[in-house]
Amino acid sequence: MFDSLSDKLGAIFDGLQKRGALKEADVTAALREVRVALLEADVALPVVKDLMGRVKARAVGAEVLRSVTPGQQVIKIVHDELKETLGSDGQGLNIHRAPPVPILMVGLQGSGKTTTSAKIAKRLTERDKQKVLMASLDTRRPAAMEQLKTLGEQNQIATLPIVEGQTAADIAKRALQAAKLQGFDVVILDTAGRMAIDEDLMAEVEQVRRIADPAETLLVADSLTGQDAVTTAKTFDERVGITGVVLTRMDGDGRGGAALSMRAVTGKPIKLVGVGEKADALEDFHPERIAGRILGMGDIVSLVEKA
Amino acid sequence: GRSAANLGGGITGIFTKAKLDDDTLEELEDLLISADLGPAVAARVTEKLAKERYDKEVSPDEVRAVLAEQVAQILDGVAAPLDVERGHRPHVILMVGVNGTGKTTTIGKLASKFRAEGKSVMLAAGDTFRAAAVEQLAVWGERVGCPVVTTKLEGDAAGLAYDALVRAEAEGIDVLMIDTAGRLQNKAALMDELSKVIRVVTKKLGQAPHDTLLVLDATTGQNAVQQIDVFKDQAGVTGLVMTKLDGSARGGVLVAAAEKFDLPVHFVGVGEGVDDLQPFDPQAFAKALVDAV
Ligand SMILES: Nc1nc2c(ncn2[C@@H]2O[C@H](COP(=O)(O)OP(=O)(O)OP(=O)(O)O)[C@@H](O)[C@H]2O)c(=O)[nH]1
Ligand SMILES: Nc1nc2c(ncn2[C@@H]2O[C@H](COP(=O)(O)OP(=O)(O)OP(=O)(O)O)[C@@H](O)[C@H]2O)c(=O)[nH]1
Ligand SMILES: [Mg+2]
Numbered sequence: 001m002f003d004s005l006s007d008k009l010g011a012i013f014d015g016l017q018k019r020g021a022l023k024e025a026d027v028t029a030a031l032r033e034v035r036v037a038l039l040e041a042d043v044a045l046p047v048v049k050d051l052m053g054r055v056k057a058r059a060v061g062a063e064v065l066r067s068v069t070p071g072q073q074v075i076k077i078v079h080d081e082l083k084e085t086l087g088s089d090g091q092g093l094n095i096h097r098a099p100p101v102p103i104l105m106v107g108l109q110g111s112g113k114t115t116t117s118a119k120i121a122k123r124l125t126e127r128d129k130q131k132v133l134m135a136s137l138d139t140r141r142p143a144a145m146e147q148l149k150t151l152g153e154q155n156q157i158a159t160l161p162i163v164e165g166q167t168a169a170d171i172a173k174r175a176l177q178a179a180k181l182q183g184f185d186v187v188i189l190d191t192a193g194r195m196a197i198d199e200d201l202m203a204e205v206e207q208v209r210r211i212a213d214p215a216e217t218l219l220v221a222d223s224l225t226g227q228d229a230v231t232t233a234k235t236f237d238e239r240v241g242i243t244g245v246v247l248t249r250m251d252g253d254g255r256g257g258a259a260l261s262m263r264a265v266t267g268k269p270i271k272l273v274g275v276g277e278k279a280d281a282l283e284d285f286h287p288e289r290i291a292g293r294i295l296g297m298g299d300i301v302s303l304v305e306k307a
Numbered sequence: 308g309r310s311a312a313n314l315g316g317g318i319t320g321i322f323t324k325a326k327l328d329d330d331t332l333e334e335l336e337d338l339l340i341s342a343d344l345g346p347a348v349a350a351r352v353t354e355k356l357a358k359e360r361y362d363k364e365v366s367p368d369e370v371r372a373v374l375a376e377q378v379a380q381i382l383d384g385v386a387a388p389l390d391v392e393r394g395h396r397p398h399v400i401l402m403v404g405v406n407g408t409g410k411t412t413t414i415g416k417l418a419s420k421f422r423a424e425g426k427s428v429m430l431a432a433g434d435t436f437r438a439a440a441v442e443q444l445a446v447w448g449e450r451v452g453c454p455v456v457t458t459k460l461e462g463d464a465a466g467l468a469y470d471a472l473v474r475a476e477a478e479g480i481d482v483l484m485i486d487t488a489g490r491l492q493n494k495a496a497l498m499d500e501l502s503k504v505i506r507v508v509t510k511k512l513g514q515a516p517h518d519t520l521l522v523l524d525a526t527t528g529q530n531a532v533q534q535i536d537v538f539k540d541q542a543g544v545t546g547l548v549m550t551k552l553d554g555s556a557r558g559g560v561l562v563a564a565a566e567k568f569d570l571p572v573h574f575v576g577v578g579e580g581v582d583d584l585q586p587f588d589p590q591a592f593a594k595a596l597v598d599a600v
C-alpha cells in the first residue's frame with residue numbers, strides 16, 4: 001500500500017514524459033494504479049468498474065495528454081468522480097412530520113446501531129430541542145437493552161421501560177404508543193444486529209418497519225467494511241427501504257471505501273458519520289474528506305489547486 | 308461483496324469457453340477481489356493459476372478446485388488449535404480487537420467449550436468503558452456457568468485484571484479469559500492502556516498472558532491487515548479468531564494476513580449462539596470462499 005496515489009502517479013507520469021509525448025496507453029496504465037488504489041481502499045468492485053469507466057472516458061482526452069501535470073489531472077478527475085458518486089454534503093435527518101416521528105436503526109451485528117441511537121438522540125435533544133425517546137428492540141444480544149438504558153441515563157435521554165418476553169414488533173408498538181401518550185417528538189427504535197442473508201431476522205425487521213412507518217430508516221454501517229458493503233447495502237435497502245446511511249468508526253484509519261460503495265449501490269445519502277465511542281462523536285458527512293481518504297491523500301484541496 | 312454463491316456462479320458464468328485465457332483470468336481475479344483477498348493477493352493467486360493452466364482446457368469445477376487448493380495452501384500453515392493445557396494454572400487468555408468485532412461473544416463461546424471439556428473457567432470483565440459491557444459478559448457467565456470478575460464502570464481495566472488473576476490463582480481455575488474494551492488500532496492512548504493491562508498480567512504471572520487473541524470481523528476489508536499489524540506489535544497478539552462468517556462476507560483478508568504474518572488462526576465464529584464457534588479449517592474456508600453453494 002502507498003500513502004499518496006498522487007505521488008505515485010506523479011512519478012509514473014514524470015518517467016513517461018522524459019521519454020517523450022504521452023500516449024493513451026500511458027494513461028490507461030496509470031488508471032490501473034488508480035483501480036488498485038480504490039480496491040485497496042475497499043471500494044466495492046462493481047463500483048470501481050463503473051467509476052473507472054467514467055474516469056477513463058474523461059482521462060484519455062486531450063486535456064490530460066497535453067497537460068504539464070498529467071498525474072495530477074488524472075487524480076483530479078478521479079477525485080471529482082468520487083465526490084460526485086458520494087453525493088452532496090451532509091443532509092440532515094428528516095423529522096418534519098407530526099410527532100412522534102419514528103427513526104429506525106438497522107444494520108449488521110456490531111456496526112454501532114445502539115451507540116449511534118444515543119448519539120442521534122443526544123444531538124436532536126441538545127441541538128434541535130426535540131424530546132426524544134429511545135427503545136431497544138434487541139431481544140437477542142445479551143444486555144442489549146441495558147446498554148441502551150445506560151446510554152440513556154448517561155445522556156439524559158428517556159428510554160422505554162424494559163419488559164421481558166416481548167417480541168421486537170411488540171416493543172415497537174409499545175414505544176410508539178408511549179411516545180404518543182407522553183408527548184415525545186422523536187422515537188428512536190434500535191434493533192438487533194442481523195446478517196443480510198438471515199431470512200428470519202430480515203423478516204422481523206421488515207415487520208417492525210411496517211408497524212413503525214419510520215420517517216428515517218438508517219442503515220448503520222462500519223466504515224471498515226470490505227467488499228460485503230454491496231450485499232449489505234443492497235439487501236437492507238431492498239428489504240426495509242433505507243432512507244440513509246450512517247457510517248461509524250470513521251475515527252479509524254480505514255480508507256472508507258464502503259461509503260462510496262453504499263452510496264453508489266443504494267443511491268441513498270450518507271447522513272452522518274460516527275467518529276468515536278462517546279455520545280457526542282457524531283458529525284455531518286463531507287464527501288470531500290472521504291474522497292481524499294479513499295485516494296490516500298489528506299489534503300485534496302491543495303492537490304486540486306496544483307492540477 | 309459477492310457472496311460465495313455469486314463467486315461460484317461467477318466462475319461457472321465465465322466459462323463460455325473452455326480455455327483459460329487472459330480475459331478469464333482477469334475475471335477470476337475480480338472474483339477473488341470480491342471475496343476481500345485484496346488486489347495484490349488476488350493477482351498473485353490468479354498468476355499462479357495461469358502458470359499452471361494457461362491455455363489448457365479447464366472445466367469450471369476444475370478451476371474452482373484449483374483455486375480453492377491454492378487458497379487452502381496459503382492458509383494451511385496458519386491453522387492451529389488453541390492449546391490451553393500447557394501447564395499453566397490459570398491459563399490466561401486476553402481478548403483484544405477493534406470495536407464490535409465479537410470479543411465478548413467469542414469469550415462466551417470459548418468458555419462453553421472449555422467447560423464442556425471439564426475445565427474450570429473464570430471470566431474477567433475488563434471492558435470497563437462501554438455501556439453494559441460488564442452485564443453482557445455476566446449474562447454469558449451465567450449461561451455457561453462460570454464466575455465473572457467485575458468492577459464498576461469507568462474502573463481501571465488493569466486493576467480488574469490483577470484482581471481476577473489473584474482470584475483465579477486462589478481458586479485453582481484452569482482458564483481465565485480477560486475481556487477488553489474494543490479499540491481502534493490507530494488510537495495510541497487506548498493501545499497504551501492495553502499495554503498496561505498486559506504488563507500487569509505479566510508482572511503477576513511471568514509468561515502471561517499465555518494467549519492474546521485478536522478477534523477479526525469477517526465483514527472488515529483490507530483494514531484488517533493494519534489491525535493485525537498494530538495489535539501484534541503493541542499487544543503481542545499470538546493468534547487470530549475470525550467472526551461473522553455466517554454472513555455474506557467471506558473474510559478473504561485472512562489470506563492476505565496468512566501471507567504477511569506468521570500468526571495462527573484458531574477459530575471462526577459462525578453465529579451468535581453459544582455453539583457457533585468452529586476450529587479454523589483451511590480447506591472448508593477456502594472452499595466457501597470460491598465455491599458455489
Ligand atoms: N471508535 C468508534 N467506535 C464506535 C463508533 N460507533 C460505535 N462504536 C463502538 O462499536 C462497538 C459496537 O457498538 P454498538 O452500538 O454496540 O453496535 P450495535 O450495532 O448496536 O451492535 P449489536 O446490537 O450487537 O448489533 C462499541 O464498542 C461502540 O463503542 C464510532 O463511530 N467510533
Ligand atoms: N452473526 C454473528 N454475529 C456475531 C458473531 N460473533 C459476534 N457476533 C455479534 O456481534 C455483535 C458484537 O459482538 P460483541 O461480542 O459484543 O463484540 P465486542 O468485540 O465484544 O464489542 P465491543 O466490546 O463493543 O468492542 C453482537 O451482536 C454479537 O452477537 C458471529 O460469529 N456471527
Ligand atoms: Mg445494539
Ligand SMILES: [Mg+2]
Nearest residue numbers: 410411434440
Ligand atoms: Mg465486548
